Amino acid sequence: MPTARNHPATTRTEAGPAAVRRRALDGLPEVDRPTEVSTGDAQALSTALFARLETLEEGTPEHAYVRNTLVELNVSLVKFAARRFRNRVEPTEDIIQVGTIGLIKAIDRFETGRDVEFSAFALPTIVGEMKRFFRDTSWAVQVPRRLQELRIELAKAVDTLEQRLGRRPTRAELAAHLHLDEESVAEGEQASNGYVARSLDTPAGDDETAETAGARRLGAEERAFELIEALESLKPLIAGLDARDRRILELRFGEELTQAQIGERLGLSQMHISRLLTRVLDELRTGLLEDASNR
Template identity: 35%
Template sequence: MADEQASPPAPRPRRARSGGDPYDNIGPLLTELAALDAADPHREAVRQQVIERCLPLADNIARKFSGRGENFDDLLQIARVGMVQAVDRFDPSFGASFLSFAVPTIMGEVRRHFRDHTWALRVPRRLKEIQQTIGPTTEALAQRLGRMPKAREIAEEIDADLTEVTQAFIARNAYQTSPIDPAPGSGDDGAAASVLDTLGSDEPNYRTVEDYLAVKPLIAALPEQQRQVLIMRFFKSMSQAQIAEQLGCSQMNVSRILSKTLNTLREQALRD
């Protein structure tokens, strides 16, 4: 996912069989379109002709962004929206070629779609913009330094704060998420395990630990004899007869001490 929004190279329009640029002869149509009044009924026909001639350009740019987790038909639609915007905004009087204006306009529209609509979680726009530059910046620095660059070097190269670059690296995890439940039909042999399959099961001893932590201060507050009997019975696994022999009392007395101590601990634990 590291380069999902790295800037692809500008597409090269297919050449006409004569060897010329197929968009060279679109200039007269664009000049005619610019000269027509918005209320002129002929203007829409000329506009549609220009748009149809430029559809291959939008399709070519959409293909440049395919394979990055987005449906190609959606990318095609976004690229064509950008192409229509380029046709409507182009001003032949500036002297620039249509391609030099249309290509960055269309690519910018597709990039904005990736930036604003393809993140699984909400990420600040500033981090999205930094994340877009990390891929190409990393490649350029790796070639220049002969090794993978550090985050600090990337931050210096793009004139950003180190904290922002670090957060942008972390934010990349929010670009796409995996469903917890397995996808339908994913039970076939060789299929990748779902997130649910990788999760651990409940640990039954956790409850024991919680109970122990709850009664630990209560045990510490017991009278000395009660605490000794409890420890010998449940922590040293001594029988009541063994405890009675060690304390020099009857087994019946040990039984009463245990019963009284356990009832006291239960009442205090439930009350707390």
């Protein structure tokens, strides 16, 4: 369990960051380094923090503290989701920033009364935000890196202010939030017009085939990652697999080994691992479909 500090209850008259933290947590442990917490501890802490979040008034420093802690505890979900787009030309940092917007949306929408783990609830929102970013954004004209980064900051600011104001923010409100002048905001908005869908018929370079080029532009995904978005339904299906099949899944998606590396570990050929992995994934996918049809 991560290093934590329990605090006694304090009065509302106390001020300062330490007092805000104590009031926000109301006896829950304070996590020194949320991003370094193990997956299991993050899930347990998130469950407690979501219950606490529901008791706090939105817009208060206490609510903001708990909400921000939840973001830090679960940012690993964003990094996990970003792996499926590792072949994109966009920088990973940008993809993670966009995915974090999806994480924040999921935190704001999550209800503890629903019989579902937060990770299973959040991943589709995070991935959806990334896909929308790719769908809406491929630079068709050369735009300076400064303006590309400004566009991302504008998108985050619009989302934050929309939630706070209940409407789309004005240019003046965006400028104040980002500590910019309105002219700079207008420049960033204009730069967004340079983002259009790139044609799939664009000729590939000499060092790549049309197939790999198309996959690179679209963000090629492993077929298996779509299964990760159904974590709750997958658990009993995975439990029903034999030990070798579970081990192959662990090596492929837990340790991220290649099929050849898995073969070396298990004393099998890469081709054999490929056939086994395809069979296991098809079984899981079929199981999910059957489960959905029986609901």
